[in-house]
Amino acid sequence: MVSRGRRGTTVLKGLGVKYGATVRKRYSKVYSALKQKRRCPKCSSLQFRRIVIGIWHCSKCNFKVAGGAYNVEAQKLRR
Numbered sequence: 575m576v577s578r579g580r581r582g583t584t585v586l587k588g589l590g591v592k593y594g595a596t597v598r599k600r601y602s603k604v605y606s607a608l609k610q611k612r613r614c615p616k617c618s619s620l621q622f623r624r625i626v627i628g629i630w631h632c633s634k635c636n637f638k639v640a641g642g643a644y645n646v647e648a649q650k651l652r653r
């Protein structure tokens with residue numbers, strides 16, 4: 575198989591050819607989960623983001639919650 579993906583198959587450009595395809599694929603999955611827009615559970619604004627690993631914060635109502643490192647529901651990524 576010499577099929578080579580076109581540019582933009584993975585979310586992440588920085589990794590390049592390093593670390594092998596499996597890791598890159600996994601990383602881009604995690605990365606897109608991280609960058610996904612999500613609503614604040616309290617005020618349902620879209621300003622709800624992860625500020626540091628495991629801590630999610632809404633800049634609108636100042637709601638802060640501990641969650642997964644890359645997703646609010648950490649269990650969803652296991653699989």
Ligand SMILES: [Zn+2]
Pocket residue numbers: 614615616617618619632633634635636637
């Ligand atoms: Zn909020």
